[in-house]
Amino acid sequence: MKRKLLEVLLLLGLLCAVLCGCGDGSPEKTTEDGQTSGSSNSDAAAAADGRENAITVGIAQDLDDSLDPHKVVAAGTKEVMFNVFEGLVKPSPEGDLLPAVASEFSLSEDQTTYTFTLREGVRFHNGEPVTVDDVIWSIQRCAAATEAGVFQEEAFSVIQKLEAPDEKTVVITIQEPNSEFLSHLTVAVLPKDYTGQDAAPVGTGPFRFVSRAAQDHIVLEKFQDYWGEPAYLDKVTFKIIENADSIMMSLQSGAIDLFSHLTSTQVAQLGDEFYIEEGTMNLVQAMYLNNAEKPFDDVRVRQALCYAVDKQGIIDLAFDGYGSPIGSSMYPAFSKYFDESLTNYYTRDIEKAKALLADAGYPDGFSMTITVPSNYQPHIDTAQVIVEQLKEIGVNAEIQLVEWGSWVEDTYNGRKFQATVVGVDASTMTARALLERFVSDYRKNFINYNSPAYDELFQRVLASGSDEEQTALYKEMEAELTKNAANVYIQDLADLVAVRKGLEGVRFYPIYVLDLSTVRYSA
Amino acid sequence: MKYALRRVAMLFLTMLLVSLFTFAAFELISGDTATAMLGTEATPERLEALRTELGLDRPMPVRYGEWLAGFFTGNLGVSTSYHQPVGELIAPKMRVTLCLSLLTFLLIIAVSIPLGLWSAGRAGGALDGLGTAFNQLCMAVPPFFTGILLSWGFGIVLRWFVPGEFPDPAVDFTGAVRYLFFAAVALAIPRIAMTVRMLRSTIQAEMRKDYVRTAISRGNDRAAVLRRHVLKNALPPVVTFLAQTLAEIVAGSIVVEQVFAIPGLGRILVASISNRDYPTVQAIVVILAFWVVLAGMAADLIGQRIDPRLRLGGGE
Numbered sequence: 001m002k003r004k005l006l007e008v009l010l011l012l013g014l015l016c017a018v019l020c021g022c023g024d025g026s027p028e029k030t031t032e033d034g035q036t037s038g039s040s041n042s043d044a045a046a047a048a049d050g051r052e053n054a055i056t057v058g059i060a061q062d063l064d065d066s067l068d069p070h071k072v073v074a075a076g077t078k079e080v081m082f083n084v085f086e087g088l089v090k091p092s093p094e095g096d097l098l099p100a101v102a103s104e105f106s107l108s109e110d111q112t113t114y115t116f117t118l119r120e121g122v123r124f125h126n127g128e129p130v131t132v133d134d135v136i137w138s139i140q141r142c143a144a145a146t147e148a149g150v151f152q153e154e155a156f157s158v159i160q161k162l163e164a165p166d167e168k169t170v171v172i173t174i175q176e177p178n179s180e181f182l183s184h185l186t187v188a189v190l191p192k193d194y195t196g197q198d199a200a201p202v203g204t205g206p207f208r209f210v211s212r213a214a215q216d217h218i219v220l221e222k223f224q225d226y227w228g229e230p231a232y233l234d235k236v237t238f239k240i241i242e243n244a245d246s247i248m249m250s251l252q253s254g255a256i257d258l259f260s261h262l263t264s265t266q267v268a269q270l271g272d273e274f275y276i277e278e279g280t281m282n283l284v285q286a287m288y289l290n291n292a293e294k295p296f297d298d299v300r301v302r303q304a305l306c307y308a309v310d311k312q313g314i315i316d317l318a319f320d321g322y323g324s325p326i327g328s329s330m331y332p333a334f335s336k337y338f339d340e341s342l343t344n345y346y347t348r349d350i351e352k353a354k355a356l357l358a359d360a361g362y363p364d365g366f367s368m369t370i371t372v373p374s375n376y377q378p379h380i381d382t383a384q385v386i387v388e389q390l391k392e393i394g395v396n397a398e399i400q401l402v403e404w405g406s407w408v409e410d411t412y413n414g415r416k417f418q419a420t421v422v423g424v425d426a427s428t429m430t431a432r433a434l435l436e437r438f439v440s441d442y443r444k445n446f447i448n449y450n451s452p453a454y455d456e457l458f459q460r461v462l463a464s465g466s467d468e469e470q471t472a473l474y475k476e477m478e479a480e481l482t483k484n485a486a487n488v489y490i491q492d493l494a495d496l497v498a499v500r501k502g503l504e505g506v507r508f509y510p511i512y513v514l515d516l517s518t519v520r521y522s523a
Numbered sequence: 524m525k526y527a528l529r530r531v532a533m534l535f536l537t538m539l540l541v542s543l544f545t546f547a548a549f550e551l552i553s554g555d556t557a558t559a560m561l562g563t564e565a566t567p568e569r570l571e572a573l574r575t576e577l578g579l580d581r582p583m584p585v586r587y588g589e590w591l592a593g594f595f596t597g598n599l600g601v602s603t604s605y606h607q608p609v610g611e612l613i614a615p616k617m618r619v620t621l622c623l624s625l626l627t628f629l630l631i632i633a634v635s636i637p638l639g640l641w642s643a644g645r646a647g648g649a650l651d652g653l654g655t656a657f658n659q660l661c662m663a664v665p666p667f668f669t670g671i672l673l674s675w676g677f678g679i680v681l682r683w684f685v686p687g688e689f690p691d692p693a694v695d696f697t698g699a700v701r702y703l704f705f706a707a708v709a710l711a712i713p714r715i716a717m718t719v720r721m722l723r724s725t726i727q728a729e730m731r732k733d734y735v736r737t738a739i740s741r742g743n744d745r746a747a748v749l750r751r752h753v754l755k756n757a758l759p760p761v762v763t764f765l766a767q768t769l770a771e772i773v774a775g776s777i778v779v780e781q782v783f784a785i786p787g788l789g790r791i792l793v794a795s796i797s798n799r800d801y802p803t804v805q806a807i808v809v810i811l812a813f814w815v816v817l818a819g820m821a822a823d824l825i826g827q828r829i830d831p832r833l834r835l836g837g838g839e
Contacts, residue, residue, distance in 0.1 A: 250687025
């Protein structure tokens, strides 16, 4: 009898589980939405009515780290949140810095004192006006980084004085002239007394954050009180779709209006409803070599690899010809610093490569492992072509796919690898962001590059006060990397964006962002 | 009563072990929550600080104990990647996955049992060979492939649903069910095929037994014998199989959720593993373990209802 009771109870339990799982359509349980406002429930309605002034943008990865701009790590998160945050200045598509939260700024005669005037009437998304206290607090937060998770902005270590003489002015004094300092003031200005940035961020950008549902979507809405040119669209929903097949389905079904970073194969499958905007990803894609590891500690071996790898061949074979070949740690969008003559420094020459290998003591080649993070198909494809190309000089390469977390831990931070194919980006719009990495004692020098000449060039950059001289020195550094074959440089990947016909205004930046403020339905 | 206690104890033990193993697995794989959060921006000092803040610097048994204590008091912790309470984070996903599983299960039962009976009844017919081949094919097709075909056929060509636009069940429940139906079909097809084959072979084995021949020779209608006597004896193994299916559907839904872009438990589980978001992973894994054990128990109990000989000793 008792067993029967248990039976009934269990079945009831099962039924309950299923019913509450399914039948729960009651509005009070909709916890996903409505964190900042209740208006986000019109989601489904908006999707049904295509004529609403809203679009759905597909993204291949979730924003699954902190949304606090001072803590965020993932490039994909920064890309989306670019629409929500601004600093005193903000980057333009041309690579210049435009005044944003500050309406104007001036630099003193000795180039050490920056004076910013706050723009009249700038408000945060929560309605509060931006004050000098907010600005100073935001800069200090990044300079000190005492809060766990907040990244220390190393460039701010040169700040000597940070003060507000009146309610509209912020004066920053730095130790010595530094032409790159300004580019770091793109750091987001946040409200001082707000503590919810991790999950419900508040900034000053043209769009405000409304809600998100993990592994599902993120909703941004036009910020009505934006100080500048307002966004055209009222609402943008970012839909997270990881699977390559369902990305294609979602584009074809009409669920998605815009999708960046597509592959050339995906683009070829798209129908007539879309057109393609081609930009650059602003990454230095290369086979990065561990310069401290045998046999890559020998410059001749590294050069042999450079002679054996055919960049254009990779671009043609794996990317249908989309992509810009590069020859050093700089990409073409940084036109000021990009030195085109380095791109073809090594042209494919099997004989020369073999001779160099023989010279280095490897007449019969050797075996090596190329570590590739498994979540980046372009890098995997590139590595596969490289493996084939290296066979011709007797180098037997093997691809080892690792999960991203392991790559970060072992390859990047642990520096336990021989070669790895990845793309390295610039965190700010400065040449330094790309080139300081290879200074021998820099903590991000994951390839263990060690060249006294390079280090000395960098010291001269730091000491130099003139932009012109710095640019020349940076170019010398690039040439040094190329000649020493620090890495096997390949390309800056093409950024192929599918845009639904009838939409326009996609702009590309020299950094990895997706600006939606200018996207609009054509009249 | 002893029996009941034993089953419940088993349930708890299983969940406990599963959670412990998951916890231990996180210790073994390279990278922890702090390295996943900081990524390429990690420095030793920063990792240290973050580990201290997250409490990762303490020994594993202490952290496990803490998690366990939290679990029993209803506090599942805060997701390290989404900065949101885990319960709040996974509740909507759980609803979606449960709904998908239930739909799939209903589909399997509704299609496979009549189909199995029908095909067992006409074994050896002209079309039988063809049917078996088709069945084999259905078993072999992986759900993600069927999923792509269904999305394309019903979504892109026929426009019966919009792939990639899963409606929020809280807003548009019927729309959500309609969307899930296609995913359920993809998930159900191989399992329907398996169930049909199994039902068919057990029925055929049963039909060859003496009691069936006796019953028919005494003038009973063949179909009635099949329904009244044979089915009852052929069913227990099928019920066990279906219960296993119930557990497997949840696992299979991880793949199908990806193909149909459905925000369910599977996707968040995979993402949380790569983010080393252990509070979320722990919660999901324990829920799945609970589900699997529960399905097994339900199968045992139903089997015993049908066939009293299966009841374990130690009952009354």
